[in-house]
Amino acid sequence: MSTETGAGPGRHAPRPGAAPLPRMIAAQAALETRMLLRHGEQLLLTVVIPTLLLVLFSSVDVVDVGEGERVDFLAPGILALAVLSTAFTGQAIATGFERRYGVLKRLGASPLPRWALMCGKTCAVLVTLVLQTVLLSAVALALGWSPHGNPAAVALLMLLGTAAFSGLGLLMAGTLRAEVTLAAANLVFVLLLFSGGVIVPLDDFPAGLRGVLEALPLGALSDGLRAVLDDGAGMPWGDAAVLAGWAVAGLGAAARFFRWE
Amino acid sequence: MHTPGAAPAVEAVGLVKRYGRTTAVDGLDLTVARGTVTAVLGPNGAGKTTTVESCEGFRTPDAGHLRVLGLDPVADAAALRPRVGVMLQNGGVYPGVRAKEMLRHVARLHAHPLDVDALADRLGIGGFGRTTYRRLSGGQQQRLSLALAVVGRPELVFLDEPTAGLDPQARHATWDLIRELRADGVTVVLTTHHMDEAEELADDVAIVDGGRVIAHGSPADLSRGGTADVLRFTGRPGLDLVSLRQALPAGSEATEPSPGSYRITGDVGPRLLATVTAWCAQHGVLADRITTQRHTLEDVFLELTGKELRP
Numbered sequence: 001m002s003t004e005t006g007a008g009p010g011r012h013a014p015r016p017g018a019a020p021l022p023r024m025i026a027a028q029a030a031l032e033t034r035m036l037l038r039h040g041e042q043l044l045l046t047v048v049i050p051t052l053l054l055v056l057f058s059s060v061d062v063v064d065v066g067e068g069e070r071v072d073f074l075a076p077g078i079l080a081l082a083v084l085s086t087a088f089t090g091q092a093i094a095t096g097f098e099r100r101y102g103v104l105k106r107l108g109a110s111p112l113p114r115w116a117l118m119c120g121k122t123c124a125v126l127v128t129l130v131l132q133t134v135l136l137s138a139v140a141l142a143l144g145w146s147p148h149g150n151p152a153a154v155a156l157l158m159l160l161g162t163a164a165f166s167g168l169g170l171l172m173a174g175t176l177r178a179e180v181t182l183a184a185a186n187l188v189f190v191l192l193l194f195s196g197g198v199i200v201p202l203d204d205f206p207a208g209l210r211g212v213l214e215a216l217p218l219g220a221l222s223d224g225l226r227a228v229l230d231d232g233a234g235m236p237w238g239d240a241a242v243l244a245g246w247a248v249a250g251l252g253a254a255a256r257f258f259r260w261e
Numbered sequence: 262m263h264t265p266g267a268a269p270a271v272e273a274v275g276l277v278k279r280y281g282r283t284t285a286v287d288g289l290d291l292t293v294a295r296g297t298v299t300a301v302l303g304p305n306g307a308g309k310t311t312t313v314e315s316c317e318g319f320r321t322p323d324a325g326h327l328r329v330l331g332l333d334p335v336a337d338a339a340a341l342r343p344r345v346g347v348m349l350q351n352g353g354v355y356p357g358v359r360a361k362e363m364l365r366h367v368a369r370l371h372a373h374p375l376d377v378d379a380l381a382d383r384l385g386i387g388g389f390g391r392t393t394y395r396r397l398s399g400g401q402q403q404r405l406s407l408a409l410a411v412v413g414r415p416e417l418v419f420l421d422e423p424t425a426g427l428d429p430q431a432r433h434a435t436w437d438l439i440r441e442l443r444a445d446g447v448t449v450v451l452t453t454h455h456m457d458e459a460e461e462l463a464d465d466v467a468i469v470d471g472g473r474v475i476a477h478g479s480p481a482d483l484s485r486g487g488t489a490d491v492l493r494f495t496g497r498p499g500l501d502l503v504s505l506r507q508a509l510p511a512g513s514e515a516t517e518p519s520p521g522s523y524r525i526t527g528d529v530g531p532r533l534l535a536t537v538t539a540w541c542a543q544h545g546v547l548a549d550r551i552t553t554q555r556h557t558l559e560d561v562f563l564e565l566t567g568k569e570l571r572p
Binding site for chain 1: 317318319339342343344345347349351352353354355356357358362366367369370371372373375379409411413414415416441442445446447
């Protein structure tokens with residue numbers, strides 16, 4: 001980056017120009033990641049709650065999780081919950097308030113194209129998810145977790161889940177008032193925590209309701225992750241298709257309806 | 262119009278912008294020459310911000326012709342964004358970002374930015390550089406916003422009420438920066454409702470009301486129009502006004518609106534004052550409470566836009 005130093009006449013002489021795209025995207029991704037990790041309330045959602053749930057429910061017999069080690073049932077659900085917390089809840093709330101405070105508008109007047117801004121946000125979500133996955137897997141392993149299956153299948157499911165939840169989170173952030181997004185995103189988090197196959201097996205729900213829950217993104221993600229990690233199954237294409245469907249619908253609707261200010 | 266290099270910085274003809282049933286901008290005409298400082302002056306709700314935000318590409322005009330640096334602010338937004346600096350009226354910054362972190366970030370989005378530390382020191386941002394935006398005072402937030410508008414070395418900057426809420430020191434620092442921008446060839450368009458700011462800085466003033474430009478010219482041109490300047494003094498009642506009028510330069514007028522209170526209108530300057538005091542000395546009058554009142558831009562503004570408060 002070339003800069004003009006010092007004071008004196010000519011310092012402001014116009015020399016406009018956008019930085020190269022890769023540098024803009026890298027800068028935006030780095031800033032978005034710092035914003036995400038610096039946010040105290042977000043850390044509660046992304047780290048503290050999933051870790052506590054994992055520790056609490058693997059050591060105490062609160063919910064009947066069926067055969068096998070409790071942590072083997074819980075760990076895949078908690079990883080799915082981590083995707084929900086970062087890609088959906090955290091991103092929706094942060095973006096909603098950025099819209100409200102004019103951040104998106106201000107950056108819209110900078111050389112950074114809007115798609116590059118969204119790219120930066122996605123990178124921040126992915127970096128946070130990697131950190132969450134490492135941390136939660138370490139905790140689960142310490143609790144005696146023995147994962148199975150193909151890591152590539154796990155990564156693909158989590159990426160599809162990220163795309164699906166990002167689309168829905170951005171749709172919410174770009175259309176509702178920031179306070180409504182805050183309330184609704186937290187409500188969805190709590191509802192899906194109990195009905196998304198995270199700590200309560202979907203088999204425990206009545207058949208009709210179960211069908212609906214399995215078609216929701218968190219149900220599909222936790223079911224798919226559990227099939228691979230707990231049962232050692234190959235790629236669960238049904239769950240992947242559900243997630244892909246939500247991703248297309250969510251991202252498409254967000255692209256169509258998102259208002260920048 | 263296919264020579265953007267020679268086009269005016271801003272060219273608006275018959276600009277119209279409606280929000281629902283409200284017409285915010287109603288046939289506004291404005292031309293901003295390159296390298297000048299133009300103040301868009303007007304009461305609240307006059308259409309200043311809507312005009313500026315149309316130029317910035319945030320609003321799509323409902324009618325009229327609008328070109329910024331010869332380009333369409335909406336259709337050519339990608340080409341214009343690096344060349345135009347924007348200071349929003351408020352906000353535009355992540356609540357959790359530190360002041361200098363944000364400045365450094367916006368600098369990184371440009372190819373040839375100013376030196377961040379030098380600019381921060383210049384605007385006194387260094388002192389709160391590590392404070393998060395949400396903890397900054399209104400004046401500190403304003404200074405950061407100004408820095409964000411100029412850090413990319415734009416050709417043209419739009420400053421929406423750049424000194425609102427600033428203390429006098431910060432206000433003067435902002436004025437100095439605007440003068441430096443102008444000296445370096447940057448075109449500046451600012452909105453304000455401070456007349457002194459417009460008089461102090463602007464080459465051109467556009468007074469906007471009801472979504473139109475109702476007066477346009479240099480501050481001096483605008484102040485010359487309308488009512489004349491006034492000199493007042495008190496003395497013993499019943500002075501000889503005929504004699505006084507003869508002593509005064511042509512175009513002046515002397516009256517006694519109430520006994521012992523005199524009012525002289527005309528080109529009020531040192532010569533007129535000297536003439537009046539000399540006449541008083543000749544006639545043994547002790548002129549008391551001599552006051553001169555130059556016609557200010559504020560008088561013009563209030564004359565044109567009326568004195569009633571705006572909703």
